[in-house]
Amino acid sequence: MKDPRKRHFTLAATLLLCGTLAAAQPRDTLRILAIGNGWSAEVCNRDLYGYFAAGGQPVVIGYATRLGSDYARQAELARSGAADFLYGKIVEGHLTETPGVPLDQALGDERWDVVSLQTQSAQAARRESIDPGLGQLVKYVRKRTPRGVRLMYFQTWPYARQSTKHWMAFGHNNVDMYPLLAAVSEEFSRKYKLEVIPIGTTIQNLRSSFSMQGDVAHADHLNRTMGSYAAAATFYEAVTGRDARELTDAYAPYTLENHIRREMAAKCAHYACMNPFGMTNMASGTGAYGSAEAGLPNYDETKVPAYTLPDPLVMNDGTPVNSVEKWEGERRAELLELFRSEIYGRSPARRAGQHYKVVLTDENAIGGMATRQEILIYFDESEEKYIRLVTWVPNGLDHPAPGFLMMNTSGNASINEDESISYPDAQQLKNYEIHGFPRYGQSRHFYPLELILSRGYAFLSFYKSDLDPDFDDGFQNGVHPFIFKEGQDFPEPDQWGGLSAYAWGCSRVMDWLEEAQTRVNPRRISTIGHSRGGKTALWAAAQDTRFAMAISNDSGCAGAALSRRHFGQTVRQIQTTFPQWFCRNFIKYMDNEDALPVDQHELIALIAPRPVYVGSASGDMWADPKGEFLSLVHARPVYELYGIHGMPSDQWPDVRVPVIGDHMGYHVRIGRHAILGYDWVQYLNFADKYL
Ligand code: GCU
Numbered sequence: 001m002k003d004p005r006k007r008h009f010t011l012a013a014t015l016l017l018c019g020t021l022a023a024a025q026p027r028d029t030l031r032i033l034a035i036g037n038g039w040s041a042e043v044c045n046r047d048l049y050g051y052f053a054a055g056g057q058p059v060v061i062g063y064a065t066r067l068g069s070d071y072a073r074q075a076e077l078a079r080s081g082a083a084d085f086l087y088g089k090i091v092e093g094h095l096t097e098t099p100g101v102p103l104d105q106a107l108g109d110e111r112w113d114v115v116s117l118q119t120q121s122a123q124a125a126r127r128e129s130i131d132p133g134l135g136q137l138v139k140y141v142r143k144r145t146p147r148g149v150r151l152m153y154f155q156t157w158p159y160a161r162q163s164t165k166h167w168m169a170f171g172h173n174n175v176d177m178y179p180l181l182a183a184v185s186e187e188f189s190r191k192y193k194l195e196v197i198p199i200g201t202t203i204q205n206l207r208s209s210f211s212m213q214g215d216v217a218h219a220d221h222l223n224r225t226m227g228s229y230a231a232a233a234t235f236y237e238a239v240t241g242r243d244a245r246e247l248t249d250a251y252a253p254y255t256l257e258n259h260i261r262r263e264m265a266a267k268c269a270h271y272a273c274m275n276p277f278g279m280t281n282m283a284s285g286t287g288a289y290g291s292a293e294a295g296l297p298n299y300d301e302t303k304v305p306a307y308t309l310p311d312p313l314v315m316n317d318g319t320p321v322n323s324v325e326k327w328e329g330e331r332r333a334e335l336l337e338l339f340r341s342e343i344y345g346r347s348p349a350r351r352a353g354q355h356y357k358v359v360l361t362d363e364n365a366i367g368g369m370a371t372r373q374e375i376l377i378y379f380d381e382s383e384e385k386y387i388r389l390v391t392w393v394p395n396g397l398d399h400p401a402p403g404f405l406m407m408n409t410s411g412n413a414s415i416n417e418d419e420s421i422s423y424p425d426a427q428q429l430k431n432y433e434i435h436g437f438p439r440y441g442q443s444r445h446f447y448p449l450e451l452i453l454s455r456g457y458a459f460l461s462f463y464k465s466d467l468d469p470d471f472d473d474g475f476q477n478g479v480h481p482f483i484f485k486e487g488q489d490f491p492e493p494d495q496w497g498g499l500s501a502y503a504w505g506c507s508r509v510m511d512w513l514e515e516a517q518t519r520v521n522p523r524r525i526s527t528i529g530h531s532r533g534g535k536t537a538l539w540a541a542a543q544d545t546r547f548a549m550a551i552s553n554d555s556g557c558a559g560a561a562l563s564r565r566h567f568g569q570t571v572r573q574i575q576t577t578f579p580q581w582f583c584r585n586f587i588k589y590m591d592n593e594d595a596l597p598v599d600q601h602e603l604i605a606l607i608a609p610r611p612v613y614v615g616s617a618s619g620d621m622w623a624d625p626k627g628e629f630l631s632l633v634h635a636r637p638v639y640e641l642y643g644i645h646g647m648p649s650d651q652w653p654d655v656r657v658p659v660i661g662d663h664m665g666y667h668v669r670i671g672r673h674a675i676l677g678y679d680w681v682q683y684l685n686f687a688d689k690y691l
Pocket of ligand 1: 531532533554555569
């Protein structure tokens, strides 16, 4: 064979462990060949190998794939003997790939026990496309493989939203595509007596689970964390008949350390194998977040466990902190370090070559009230990655404007109906995986620009996904790689997740404010944010003291809410649904909050002595309004070091009774999870006093 390229998996840990298992239960080597296109090659990866290895089942895994091909094309290429397949083979954890191989050569290379057949992903949902290709292929393969070979139908999965052109044909909807694909696989696997590898059903099961607010598939590809793991579990169970759920401890790759996610993946795979042509609804609990999978959230104040909060004014070694000098000189750094290494992850410094371009100026925005600009903040010389900052600065001020910096979560265009705001191009939308294109001004009620501007404040905003598209892709896209060393492609346990990337972006905006001559005063900027944006606002201000103030709106778990209260969203739940936000070390604290070396009151404390405001909503129990309030109360001792009194009372106030203390503010608005006019009015009043 020509041009074999060797790639090595790093399976050291797995192999070690499987060595023991394998010794206990020696088994014959299984030889599996997957024929198809890129989708088969994608699944024949280190997770598939690892899963078998963990099960003590020696395997040789091969794939013979032709890009984009369906059954008809594969049958034709087979018949003509075209040297057109990519032949990959994993032996003892080592992958070798050889391009330009005829199919019969791959078939003859080993005594295959199992051969799977996979058609092109869109054709998989079109019954008229399957025959005669599949029939011909079955015949062709049987002729060239040992008697008793098991032929299997490799079920592909329905697309994710930002998929190829084929997606259009299915109404952009995996819920519609799935039954077609399942029915086709059922009909033709029966017709040709093929067993089934029901990966499509596994993926759809996962999509039905409440935890998957994101997706495990992006465009055509499974993500390398849970998607890849779930496919491997399915393949393993379909081929061996052994329950994939039994291996979730034995096979724990570094790409999926969260055991709850492994269990969920294997569970969905198991149900798919039991019921390969129909979904098993995994969201069996009570409502969107209430599924039994992650434990019911607690909304009962009497069930809040007894807890002891770590003391912000005691050093790790037990010595008390009783002066501003000791706080600023020693303890602050210690706390920052703990938040970095255990929760959000470490960020890199700004990159060499950071630079800025003002690409748009409109002096007559919002009916003439403001000048609107768009500024590209390029992270380095390459200009590959950047933030598109949009700013509205009030016209006619006689001083540099104070302002709010707010990361937005639906795109700059969603802020206002002004259609001169740049809209992301098709490629950007694809990268962001925006589900449903935001309309201009779609979220305008979150951003009352007229009100903000009329009070003399500038408003600055950027879209979160300029830093990190907000889904679990195994920390690959966005700015993640900025922290990787040569050859590294996955973060260390203490390296940044999405929230740190967002906060890092806030600091890059501050760089621009400081370095460019603008009409905004960099010394008078408050971070502000709603929900994940609120978490970001606090973390950005905690780290970067150039921000003069911070406002958290409904930031909840990993924002202002105390984790130890176990009320509403928990450390476990948030990482099951949003693993992309945190560093991997945070996994250690799922169902184990007492072991956290910090709690969120210390995040607030890190903002001291600067003013901080926390807003909650009465209908947002998920974010634990009372826990958000208590963080302020328990941060107070640090403010007191500065002679600042903080919250005047420890009593959680009634709804609609804002409590403004010394450098601290708090309110509970009536209503749902959102940032609304009522919230802004309180924030503006507070800013008038302190910013
Ligand atoms: C989810 C998530 C919260 C987060 C929120 C948001 O509800 O569970 O932690 O704050 O999304 O960002 O809107």
